Amino acid sequence: MRKILVIGSGKSTSYLIKYLLEKSESENLFITIGDININHAKLLINNHKNANAILLDIFDSNSRAEAIKNCDIVISMLPASMHINVAKDCIHFGKNMVTASYISPEMEALNQDVINKGLVFMNEIGVDPGIDHMSAMQVIDKIRAKGGKMILFESFTGGLIAPESDNNLWNYKFTWNPRNVVVAGQGGAAKFLQEGTYKYIPYHRLFRRTEFLEVDGFGRFEVYANRDSLKYQSVYGLNDIKTLYRGTMRRVGFSRAWNMFVMLGMTDDSYTIDDSENMSYRDFVNSFLPYSPSDSVELKFRHALKIDQDDIVWDKLLELDIFSSKKRVELKKATPAQILQKILIDSWTLAKNDKDMLVMYHKFGYELHGKKHQIDSTMVSLGEDQTFTAMAKTVGLPVAIATLAILNKKITTPGVQIPISKEVYEPILNELANFGILFKEKEVPYHGYNPLNI
Amino acid sequence: MRKILVIGSGKSTSYLIKYLLEKSESENLFITIGDININHAKLLINNHKNANAILLDIFDSNSRAEAIKNCDIVISMLPASMHINVAKDCIHFGKNMVTASYISPEMEALNQDVINKGLVFMNEIGVDPGIDHMSAMQVIDKIRAKGGKMILFESFTGGLIAPESDNNLWNYKFTWNPRNVVVAGQGGAAKFLQEGTYKYIPYHRLFRRTEFLEVDGFGRFEVYANRDSLKYQSVYGLNDIKTLYRGTMRRVGFSRAWNMFVMLGMTDDSYTIDDSENMSYRDFVNSFLPYSPSDSVELKFRHALKIDQDDIVWDKLLELDIFSSKKRVELKKATPAQILQKILIDSWTLAKNDKDMLVMYHKFGYELHGKKHQIDSTMVSLGEDQTFTAMAKTVGLPVAIATLAILNKKITTPGVQIPISKEVYEPILNELANFGILFKEKEVPYHGYNPLNI
DSSP, X not given: OEEEEEEOOSGGGHHHHHHHHHXXXXXXXXXXXXXXXXXXXXHHHTTOTTEEEEEOOTTOHHHHHHHHHTOXXXXXXXXXXXXXXXXXXXXXXXXEEEESSOOOHHHHTTHHHHHHTTOEEEOSOBBTTBHHHHHHHHHHHHHHHTTOEEEEEEEEEEEEEOGGGOOSTTSOXXXXXXHHHHTTTOSSOEEEEETTEEEEEOGGGGGGSOEEEEETTTEEEEEEEOSBTTTTTTTTTOTTOSEEEEEEEEETTHHHHHHHHHHHTTTOOSSOOTTGGGOBHHHHHHTXXXXXXXXXXXXXXXXXXXXXTTOHHHHHHHHTTTTXXXXXXXXXXXXXXXXXXXXXXXXXXXXXXXXXXXXXXXXXXXXXXXXXXXXXXXXXXXXXXXXXXXXXXXXXXXXXXXXXXXXXXXXXXXXXEOSOSHHHHHHHHHHHHTTTOOOEEEEEOOOTTOTTOO | OEEEEEEOOSGGGHHHHHHHXXXXXXXXXXXXXXXXXXXXXXXXXXXXXXXXXXXXXXXXXXXXXXXXXXXXXXXXXXXXXXHHHHHHHHHHHTOEEEESXXXXXXXXXXXXXXXXXXXXXXXXXXXXXXXXXXXXXXXXXXXXXXXXXXXXXXXXXXXXXXXXXXXXXXXXXXXXXXXXXXXXXXXXXXEEEETTEEEEEOGGGGGGSOEEEEETTTEEEEEEEOSXXXXXXXXXXXXXXXXXXXXXXXXXXHHHHHHHHHXXXXXXXXXXXXXXXXXXXXXXXXXXXXXXXXXXXHHHHHHXXXXXXXXXXHHHHHHTTTTOSSSBOOOTTOOHHHHHHHHHHXXXXXXXXXXXXXXXXXXXXXXXXXXXXXXXXXXXXXXXXXXSOHHHHHHHHHHHHHHHHHHTTSOOOOEEXXXXXXXXXXXXXXXXXXXXXXXXXXXXXXXXXXXXXX
């Protein structure tokens, strides 16, 4: 039997493990799941005869080496920062490796060693990064194959709540790491390209510079810019492109409300508040407002941000109970971002029967025979329950499919890589389609950002 | 003769050198001015028989040691980051030292060596820091001497344009390092204490959270908070104080207009703009606004920041000619802050006959015999011309006076220190008064921030 070692059995591994178990008979697989806590792994395996859960402490180099030595391929579903020792062991023992994480500089540095050993280290093969790379490159390659020249590429992803479970004023719940949501966009100005011009948005303006998108059957969304839209410009071969813009999708209205937190400084993660433990939510809000005990925290808030009494953003705040003088922060020496995260978790945690939704939207603008064209491509994936979420499906399935394709020698080009070549994306996208993860493409008139050609 | 070595002969040394030259006969002084460029030093010395200008490269350790060895005391007017090697030589050769700079961690680390050698290293003895320390501690000590308990301390300084030269819409010109003005307030949230409560203001809100001050005979000013109002809390012995707030003074209206630059991201110093060299001022502004060639940069700007057509801030922008498509940035790979600085220098550079103004405002709140009191203390110093500026006077005179006091053994307590003890501030403030640098104190009703005691 071919032995697959899956390291980590967190939220995003349900579909990954399910897929491998289902293929274990026909593909002759044995799956070992190693984790520091094997309870979730055992639930996912459910006594399947072709799988086993083992206690594995990734920081114990002996047991890590032992587990890696005994398998044919390694899937690391650990947090991105923990891959590197696994990767070095994989090189040492000559094992291929798959992760859904961004390639770190340390991982990139292993490229020559990986090539020398003839190994495939496939990274960024979850949803974003992952499905975005594959689905974009498939269309870009098609456009190029017919002689088209790319002039615009925009790409947006959102991990959201499914319409049937969308029952709060923010149209948002945490379907993924809450911390990433709270600090999203921080660390420098967002930079992107529009019609050949670089544009910059400082963090504190990011949520006021949104654009709208429409997804058939799912209505309207808004997007805010990622920090670095140009990250994959040369990797995708788009050095001469005029417009390059990547972003994050939310339901319309989220960003305008979120901007209140940004403006007051509540998303700041760079300092801690001394007595945060004993603060009420109201105290927390008040620490960003002028001292004036003759005025209510509510009126100071409204005045500071010029919020009218009938503005919907006010109801969104009240829904969070953020002015409560009874609820306590309870976190010691917490940053504003950590405190805000705690307040939001109270309201935005998925209920038992809630389902999530993953939405992706690409725009491809190109010139062909002197004319401008545009293809819009959209994908929506809905979760089934709280174990089999859309996030777990879209992250885990590409990882599982890529692992099998490497085992079966369908993907053979060695090196530390991401899924942008046809050899990689074609078999994986074909198989994803069998699971309902497929893109709807449509030709639309090309507008770009200068429709009048001024 | 007692030999004083002054290292550096920049803008802030005119009064310093003039004072020492005038005292050179009665005090038996010889002043050596060392600089990498001695033109300005020669002008300031003007062939005085008790002074000499020498070429001194501070990075050449031999000539630095030679110069320091041959003097009795060293004044370093170098940029703060350049003091450290001078300080080490002073310890080695057993010389006292005076600087107007903040004590760096490296300087602080020398304290025990300085004490062991019985030397006085007096720092932060310019205007801010310097005169602020001395004038504040004098009043605080007086309040304590009569049994009062400090409950509020607020302190504000502004380097501004004198009323007679105040002829632009911003009521501001560069009277000091322009870079410090452009990046003022950056690097983290401002933190201060009001009535026992910590308050936080993120950078992008700093210029909308101003307060007003009135200075008799000079009208109204506004202040924005310094990043760390609590820096001297324990040094001043104010650990139990309820309100502690330090800030920067501007003429009313400056901050509301400056906020436009902050909001658009034009003060960002954390990244460079690729083709900045060939940008027009208009291109620069446009890079922070949405791409939309059918709209003017002006209307996009007004819309982004919701500026009405009759708002005075708009005239302030026009005065800077910031929408010019002819004026070029010319700086290679510049940060937004560097480009903005260049645009502002066009408009805010002092004209030949312009005079500057230094304003300081302290508020001292205290309890005595169960009642609350307040003393407001203000100081205004006006420049005489572009050499003998208020900035040079208020920075240089305390340095010069302290140097003489150390030479004359009036200040003897050894160590790396700042001027907060009576031994230090009393002789210096007395002498400063002879030069018109004196504080007007007045008793005012104590209001604090909770006048109704809610």
